[in-house]
Amino acid sequence: MPELDHEHVAIRTGPRSGLPVIVAVHSTALGQAVGGCRVWRYADWRDGLTDALRLSAGMTAKCAVAGLANGGGKTVVAVPEGTELDPALRRRVLEDVADAVASLDGTYATGPDVGTSPEDMAVIGERTAHVFCRPVERGGSGDSSPATALGTLAALRAVRHRLHGTPALKGARVSLVGLGSVGLRLAGLLAEEGAELLVSDIDPAKRAPARELGATWTSPGQALTAEADILVPAALGGILTGDVVPELRCAAIAGPANNQLATEPVADLLHERGILWVPDYVVSAGGAINALAVELRHETPEEARVRVEAIEHTVTELLHEAEHRNVTPARAATDLARRRLDAARARRPVT
Ligand code: PHE
Structure with missing residues (x-):
């Protein structure tokens, strides 16, 4: 398990899904923490916690090195082996994530990650404004x-x-x-x-x-x-x-x-x-740079692209x-x- 130097870690059993929902806010020193929502299978939910702790610290470093005025966070939903994530359960999971994000009062905003899509972000967006990468036609910057x-x-x-x-x-x-x-x-x-x-x-x-x-x-x-x-x-x-x-x-x-x-x-x-x-x-x-440029700074796709290419x-x-x-x-x-x-x-x- 990585060091705990995180500002805040929220772990709850999703009231709708019954699945472990983990939101790790590593740092807000540079600004609002951002980081995607991973919905993935774990043998033990603690492995999901380990992932959330590491990945959120990685997001802090990612934003800092990219020169973004944002901190790092991450959401992990630890799906137990053998649990089938059918569309109904998936919606309940996303609603649980949305409420967990909303309860953090804007210190953290989520986005897509392994196991989630822009459509999933639109579902989260029904309950909180703190979400990136909804489909373009639904007001977001789309697939990252x-x-x-x-x-x-x-x-x-x-x-x-x-x-x-x-x-x-x-x-x-x-x-x-x-x-x-x-x-x-x-x-x-x-x-x-x-x-x-x-x-x-x-x-x-x-x-x-x-x-x-x-x-x-x-x-x-x-x-x-x-x-x-x-x-x-x-x-x-x-x-x-x-x-x-x-x-x-x-x-x-x-x-x-x-x-x-x-x-x-x-x-x-x-x-x-x-x-x-x-x-x-x-x-x-690049994914985070683009989403933040377009959605927070309202830059054009071309301006965002220049920022992404600056990774070189x-x-x-x-x-x-x-x-x-x-x-x-x-x-x-x-x-x-x-x-x-x-x-x-x-x-x-x-x-
Ligand atoms: N999940 C991606 C990442 O780890 C992209 C992303 C993060 C997109 C945060 C938007 C917001 O960087």
Whole structure:
């Protein structure tokens, strides 16, 4: 279980659904906490709590490094194994989430995440205004995955530049683990760029769209340890373990999956092996950047896109700083987040 340095954690049995609803508000030092709502299966609800604690801390770092005036939070609904989430139960779950969010009086706003969609956000939006990414026709900014994919592409350009002196991804050997809503879009963008793509997913049905893109299909295990310029984790977290590090045959790792490291010291193991790891929360910020730009600052999609593409610059700067200080990019990123959080706290002293 991660350290508890969260401002507020609300755990309740949803009165309508009977399922554990966990809302973790990690930090509001930079502003309203934001972070998606994960509806996922857990063997034990405490595993869902662990996820919520880690993912919300990740959102704080994500917003801080992206330069957003927001803090981090996360919602997890821990669906027990064997519970079938039919449409009626799903609605009850979302209403429970909405009430949990509403009870926080705007200190936290939710959005989509693994297991939830813009339509689900519209259901939450029936009971609270503190929700992002409702469908465009219902007043929101819509699906966040295209922006997350675009932001990841921007990060990959920065990594490519660092490896080979050019941001162009044409001919880059990219191995992608996970073809979910972000992974598949990213694969499409990379195919357009002319990257040499090796792709994988636990769902064999993803093989057909992969073939359409001209990508080579393999198993997630093979993709993870394949020889590649850049390994892109785009599935669930925890993929980079101490055991996997010696098996890796990539020059760099950068992908949108949240919480890629099984444990924090893995960042040092990767560094020792000379593998460049860009922290997931820096790479995956595009979805949040876009939603907040459009919905909070009322920017045009074009203005939001410029902000998302600025992830390339953010990653370039982080890699420079890491090299200059001879520390890992992970360390450079946490230090940057810490500086921004400390500065915000100094401006807004606790009374
Ligand atoms: N769930 C996504 C993330 O982790 C995107 C998102 C978060 C979208 C918060 C809107 C608001 O970043």
